[in-house]
Amino acid sequence: MPRTMTVLFGGTGPDWEYREAPVPDPGPGQVLVRTGAVAFNNADTAMLDAADQYVAGFEFAGEIVAVGEGVRGPAVGERVMGTTPRSFAQYVLADHRHVLLVPDGVGYEEAAALPTGLLTEHGALSPGSFQAGQSVLITAASSGIGLIGVRIAKAIGAGMVIATTRSVAKRELLTRTGADVVVVTDEQDLTQAVLEATGQDGVDVVLDHVGGQTFADCLPATRVDGHVVNIGRLGQARSTIDLDALSYRHLRLRGVSFGFTRAAELGAVIAELTPQVLPAVADGRIRPVDTTLPFDQANTAAARLRTHQAHGKVVVSMP
Incomplete structure (x- = not known):
C-alpha cells in the first residue's frame, strides 16, 4: 500500500484542485477502502462555492484493504459501496456500518452512484x-x-x-x-x-x-x-x-436528513437496504449513472452537474 494518495480539495477557488495526502489508517470500527469510483451530489458543488478548505465528496465504491479494531462485518478484499465525508480520494475511511457489499455484476462506477440515493x-x-x-x-x-x-x-x-x-x-x-x-x-x-x-x-x-x-x-x-x-x-x-x-x-x-452526526441511525437505514433494495440493484432495475469521467476531469464533472441537465448521477473513476 502506498504512503500517499491523491485527493480532491475544495475551498481554494472556483474549482477543485488535486493534492497529495497521507493514506490514513483505519481506527476502531472503521474500514479503509481503495476507491474505484466516486459520485457527485448537489451538495458538492454548493460546498465548493461556499466552504473553507476541505476534502470533497460523500459517496464511493471500491475494495476494502484494511479494517480497524472491532469490525465484525465487511472484510478485507470485499467490494463495497458507501457514504462518508472526504470520499474524493484514492483511499477512503468509512464507518463499517456505512458500507454495503456491491452485488455481483455491478461495476464500481454504477455502485458509487447509489449509496446516497x-x-x-x-x-x-x-x-x-x-x-x-x-x-x-x-x-x-x-x-x-x-x-x-x-x-x-x-x-x-x-x-x-x-x-x-x-x-x-x-x-x-x-x-x-x-x-x-x-x-x-x-x-x-x-x-x-x-x-x-x-x-x-x-x-x-x-x-x-x-x-x-x-x-x-x-x-x-x-x-x-x-x-x-x-x-x-x-x-x-x-x-x-x-x-x-x-x-x-x-x-x-x-x-428527514441522514447526516453523519447520527452514525448508528444512519447505519440502521443502510442495513435495511440489503434485503429490500439491493436485489433490484443486482438485477438492473436500479441504475443511476448519467456520465462517467476520469478523475482528472473532476471539474468537468462538476460543470455537468451545474447544468442541471444530467439524467442521473455524475461519476468519476479513480486512477
Missing part, C-alpha cells in the same frame, strides 16, 4: 409508512436522487408513482424510468393533476425534494391519513402551508 429515498419511505400497492408522489423526480426514488418505489411495489418535473423535456425520461404519471409543474397545477390521477383521493405517500410552495401544494394532494416526507429544499427552505389541508386530511408530516 438509496439510503435517502428508501429511508424516507420508511417514516412515510409505505406499503406495497400504495401510491407515491415524488417531486423533482428528474434530479439524480429523484430518479433513484422512482426506481426504488417501483422496485418495492408501489401501485402508482407520480413524478414531477419543471421541464416537459424530462417527461420521457421519467416515463422510461418507471413513473406512471408525470406532472410538468411549469405547465400543470400540481395539486389538481395529482388529484385527477388518483380519482380525487390523493396519494398515500409524498417524497418532497423541493420545499417552498411545492411542499405546500403536496398537502391537499395527499389522501386522508397520508404521509408527507420532506427530504430536500431544492426550491426553498421556507414554506407557508394551509393548515386546513393538514388538519382536515389528518396528514402526518415528517422531515
Whole structure:
C-alpha cells in the first residue's frame, strides 16, 4: 500500500484542485477502502462555492484493504459501496456500518452512484409508512436522487408513482424510468393533476425534494391519513402551508436528513437496504449513472452537474 494518495480539495477557488495526502489508517470500527469510483451530489458543488478548505465528496465504491479494531462485518478484499465525508480520494475511511457489499455484476462506477440515493429515498419511505400497492408522489423526480426514488418505489411495489418535473423535456425520461404519471409543474397545477390521477383521493405517500410552495401544494394532494416526507429544499427552505389541508386530511408530516452526526441511525437505514433494495440493484432495475469521467476531469464533472441537465448521477473513476 502506498504512503500517499491523491485527493480532491475544495475551498481554494472556483474549482477543485488535486493534492497529495497521507493514506490514513483505519481506527476502531472503521474500514479503509481503495476507491474505484466516486459520485457527485448537489451538495458538492454548493460546498465548493461556499466552504473553507476541505476534502470533497460523500459517496464511493471500491475494495476494502484494511479494517480497524472491532469490525465484525465487511472484510478485507470485499467490494463495497458507501457514504462518508472526504470520499474524493484514492483511499477512503468509512464507518463499517456505512458500507454495503456491491452485488455481483455491478461495476464500481454504477455502485458509487447509489449509496446516497438509496439510503435517502428508501429511508424516507420508511417514516412515510409505505406499503406495497400504495401510491407515491415524488417531486423533482428528474434530479439524480429523484430518479433513484422512482426506481426504488417501483422496485418495492408501489401501485402508482407520480413524478414531477419543471421541464416537459424530462417527461420521457421519467416515463422510461418507471413513473406512471408525470406532472410538468411549469405547465400543470400540481395539486389538481395529482388529484385527477388518483380519482380525487390523493396519494398515500409524498417524497418532497423541493420545499417552498411545492411542499405546500403536496398537502391537499395527499389522501386522508397520508404521509408527507420532506427530504430536500431544492426550491426553498421556507414554506407557508394551509393548515386546513393538514388538519382536515389528518396528514402526518415528517422531515428527514441522514447526516453523519447520527452514525448508528444512519447505519440502521443502510442495513435495511440489503434485503429490500439491493436485489433490484443486482438485477438492473436500479441504475443511476448519467456520465462517467476520469478523475482528472473532476471539474468537468462538476460543470455537468451545474447544468442541471444530467439524467442521473455524475461519476468519476479513480486512477
